[in-house]
Amino acid sequence: MRKKEKEQWHSLFTRSGFPVYILDLAGRAYVRDMKKRLGWGYTSQRFIVQQGMTTSYYSETDRKSFRRFIQRVAPASILARNRKIIKEICQDQQKILDLVAHSGPNIEDLLIWLKKMTVGYSRIYAVYRFPSMVDVLAADLVTEKVLLDCARAKDEIGSLLSELDRKILSRFFHFLSLVTPWAEKDLRFLTGREIESLLKGRLTVTHRELSERTRHCVLVINSQGEVDIRLGIAAKQLTPRANQVRSEIVRGKTVCPGCVRGQAVVTFAAKDLAVETGQVIVISPMITVDYGPWLKKVIGLVTDEGGLTSHAAIVAREKNIPCLVGTKNGSRVFHSGDWVELDAGAGVCRQIKKNNY
8 A cells, every 4th residue: 555645746747758867957956956046946856757758746845835935026037037047058058069069979078078968957957947837836926927928938948958959968868879888768767977977887777777767767856956766666656646537528728719620639749740741639748849840730739737828828829729728637538539629718628529520
């Protein structure tokens, strides 16, 4: 029998493709560096990695603390500080790109690369989460202008991260696989310190442990920014049981009103949409900037997470298409190929029969 936790945990986002290296960095930045940069930080973090998907959780304690923080500060000034830091990061980004351009698949270059990359990502993640937290947890406490500023900040940082992942991180893991006996897909489940140890020839993680991580692991970050990776029974005890979803309807926040009917595409990564050519209603845990090229023919958007300043909301307003966010379980209720009616004005998305289309 599972021991019930005293702390209550809430999911913030679910996405595919996050390396443990990034989760390790992000979790420590959220707890340790965010407070130094912005005046508030998490007391703990939790990431659950299972079947290729990562879900980020925050505690009820931090939810209440963040709302109190927003009530006593000026969010606009923090966002201004946020923009200044992003500008500095963008300037430093070119230095990292120049370094990568002149680096090869050798241990000496990769150690320097790892150090520079770790510093860069840590700085980004120290400010990355703030706009999302305002949107999801404190939208009722701020002005519409602050929410719009949050939306711009999220997209700006999201675009920066997307470029870094594409030009730097992917290439790093490819080069790493060339100088070590490990497959690239396995290397993505190592922390930064473990990668450094691997390059220096003294890695203590076994192939068996790494294999377990690829199936199911939980990263727990404590108030000191220390990361503990739980496996096996310990991981299961911290993983919420998946509820059997039987409903044929979900409800969420209306971003853009309108009613459309069409075929659903349930996607967990932007690349899933690469083969879709028809007009579809996209249902996903979260839409990110990576989805941009694949959303040209989309007629509606439904997301499990996010708020009125999420990327899905921004895209929907730009394209003037119906959109629901914050449905909690839309990606588990529906399946690709289902025929659905998205009535965003009423805040619902429901399954229909094809002959009702």
